[in-house]
Amino acid sequence: MSEFMDIVFNINNLTATIRMAVPIALAAMGGAFSERSGVVNIGLEGMMLTGAFSGVLACQITGSPWLGVLFAIIGGGLVGAIHAVLTVGLKADHVVTGVGINILASGTTTWLMQVIWKRKGTSDLVAGLATWSVPGLRDVPVLGTILGTHSPLVYISFLLIFLGWVLMFKTPLGLRIRMTGEHPEAADTVGINVRAIRYFCVILSGCLAGLGGAYLSLAQLNWFSKDMSAGRGYMALAACIFGGWNPLKGLGASFLFSFTDAIQMRMQTSKLRIATELVQMIPYILTILILAGAVVRSRPPAALGEHYESGQTSK
Amino acid sequence: MGPKQDVSKFAYSVVAIVIALLVGAVLIAVSGYSVKDAYSNLFMGAFGGVYSLATTIVMSTPLLFTGLSVAFAFQCGLFNVGAEGQLYVGALTSAVVALGLGWLPPVLRVVIALLAGAGAGALLGFVPGYLKAKLGAHEVITTIMLNYVATFLTTFLVKTYFKDPGPVDQTVLLPSGSRLPELIRGTRVSLGIILGIAAVALLNHIMRRSVLGYEIRVVGENPHAAEYGGVSVSAKTVQAMMISGAVAGLAGSVEVMGTLYRFIPHFSPGYGFTGIAVAVIAGQNLWAVIPAAILFGALQSGGQTMQLFAGIPMELMTMVQGLVILFVAAPALGSLLFRLKIRAKEGGGLE
Numbered sequence: 001m002s003e004f005m006d007i008v009f010n011i012n013n014l015t016a017t018i019r020m021a022v023p024i025a026l027a028a029m030g031g032a033f034s035e036r037s038g039v040v041n042i043g044l045e046g047m048m049l050t051g052a053f054s055g056v057l058a059c060q061i062t063g064s065p066w067l068g069v070l071f072a073i074i075g076g077g078l079v080g081a082i083h084a085v086l087t088v089g090l091k092a093d094h095v096v097t098g099v100g101i102n103i104l105a106s107g108t109t110t111w112l113m114q115v116i117w118k119r120k121g122t123s124d125l126v127a128g129l130a131t132w133s134v135p136g137l138r139d140v141p142v143l144g145t146i147l148g149t150h151s152p153l154v155y156i157s158f159l160l161i162f163l164g165w166v167l168m169f170k171t172p173l174g175l176r177i178r179m180t181g182e183h184p185e186a187a188d189t190v191g192i193n194v195r196a197i198r199y200f201c202v203i204l205s206g207c208l209a210g211l212g213g214a215y216l217s218l219a220q221l222n223w224f225s226k227d228m229s230a231g232r233g234y235m236a237l238a239a240c241i242f243g244g245w246n247p248l249k250g251l252g253a254s255f256l257f258s259f260t261d262a263i264q265m266r267m268q269t270s271k272l273r274i275a276t277e278l279v280q281m282i283p284y285i286l287t288i289l290i291l292a293g294a295v296v297r298s299r300p301p302a303a304l305g306e307h308y309e310s311g312q313t314s315k
Numbered sequence: 316m317g318p319k320q321d322v323s324k325f326a327y328s329v330v331a332i333v334i335a336l337l338v339g340a341v342l343i344a345v346s347g348y349s350v351k352d353a354y355s356n357l358f359m360g361a362f363g364g365v366y367s368l369a370t371t372i373v374m375s376t377p378l379l380f381t382g383l384s385v386a387f388a389f390q391c392g393l394f395n396v397g398a399e400g401q402l403y404v405g406a407l408t409s410a411v412v413a414l415g416l417g418w419l420p421p422v423l424r425v426v427i428a429l430l431a432g433a434g435a436g437a438l439l440g441f442v443p444g445y446l447k448a449k450l451g452a453h454e455v456i457t458t459i460m461l462n463y464v465a466t467f468l469t470t471f472l473v474k475t476y477f478k479d480p481g482p483v484d485q486t487v488l489l490p491s492g493s494r495l496p497e498l499i500r501g502t503r504v505s506l507g508i509i510l511g512i513a514a515v516a517l518l519n520h521i522m523r524r525s526v527l528g529y530e531i532r533v534v535g536e537n538p539h540a541a542e543y544g545g546v547s548v549s550a551k552t553v554q555a556m557m558i559s560g561a562v563a564g565l566a567g568s569v570e571v572m573g574t575l576y577r578f579i580p581h582f583s584p585g586y587g588f589t590g591i592a593v594a595v596i597a598g599q600n601l602w603a604v605i606p607a608a609i610l611f612g613a614l615q616s617g618g619q620t621m622q623l624f625a626g627i628p629m630e631l632m633t634m635v636q637g638l639v640i641l642f643v644a645a646p647a648l649g650s651l652l653f654r655l656k657i658r659a660k661e662g663g664g665l666e
Contacts, residue, residue: 042455042456092645104636104638107633108634110628110630110633111631115628230463231460231463234460275474280463281468284461285460288456291446291452291457295453
């Protein structure tokens, strides 16, 4: 039992929690933007996976992990653009399109991985991002251990999530986005370009999920492996809903996931003889529980999942 | 929807597959492989000879069940992405029951093992159905999470309780009395394909001729109207997810009892996900699941040959499935490509 306590109440868990929250929180913010504008985004998983892949590929070609990060954002954004064209432009069902995108991304990245690197499960190693150590902060006891030394993407992501919150709730553009998802007819009436807002938000969500993917393949690890997003895109969607479609609260929800993930990782390497498979199930079960608990008291954007054509009188 | 529209929709789906294969051809060529080599192997592996045809049928069998499972849930407006997990619990349950009931006469043993597999799948389908009905949790997320849970859980159970005393994590081989009978000697084509067709017929009958089927369709078409008309949306949601789960569970049972003869962790090359593509192509018509399953079974078996002899990874087929789903989800995409071509011919630009 004390061994178990040691595992749960270990300060390194908090460090790992911060670290592992990043990809989920970024994609959750992407989900928040997309859904606030009215487009369901189940495709976050595929966008994250594409980001992870294009990041490694670009890093290998250019030798620069930062260019890798840039291309991960572009790769995720391109998949976001596909989702936007299909759902906003061609009025395809949002959920079916999202699932199709995930299957397409899984197949394409795995196929290209085997074609490019001639290996079954992983890519070659590439130059990953070096960690940053924040002078001053790293010397503070406890806090320094938790926050002092991380991948630069951790700090950048936290900043982005704060800026995303500002954009969504403190700017005119954010108000337009929220209005588009709540009442597209009214938004249209006051001169908001509903289509443009939706395209912007869905592509942005792809960029953010892609950045989350780059974090997986260039910061946490420094290679790509088959289906390495491992359901984080779906967890992000659950975190987004649990966080009430708010980037900051979504970050909070992501900490819940990453904390259990941290404990899970620690248990796998501990002396406690619990079967790996049972421990690995924890984050997925937690996602179900959180989602089930969250949706009861949450209210999604009113026009979520609906198509809108300017000039139509009623839906 | 009349039969005429059904036919034209199915024809469009076939066109979608052709377009997806063309996109695949471009990728094959760009990657430096020979397209002719790839697709001739794909075709020969799927249809070129008795052995290839048998493999196609073997590959189509689980897809018949998973495709039917997803298509049935669609009728109730539900998207079951959890067929993969339901398949695994069905497969393991059938294997364990079939092994444990060695003292029963073979026919009874096989029937009970099949029912047990369906029951396990239904149980796993109940969870997302209940969470959707009572709490509004979106079934796409819950079913996908349950896929991971089911995969880990079955692997754990095999390793810990049902392991064959060899180096590999798998159950022991089923005795011949616990297997589904072979239909074609020397191949792995089993009674499973017949059971699959029977399942399509049965569910089609339920949908068209029973009160339950009528109510499920009403809920699928308009839940508000259904509730207003006295149909309990939450009850139908749970029932539809359980039936869908049971059918996906049977996919695993049939695979274990008719093809593999044992449970092996991670045995499925994504039958549950390919089932989504099958169901999307079949659309509202459950009978269309049969040709759609055979089509994707052919792509799967042809894909194996392509991988073996042309050295092209068969994940290409996963990509094709994803493209097909997108093309069918957005019928406008197909007509858009067509329009662009006409405009290009007329020499006009885009809007």
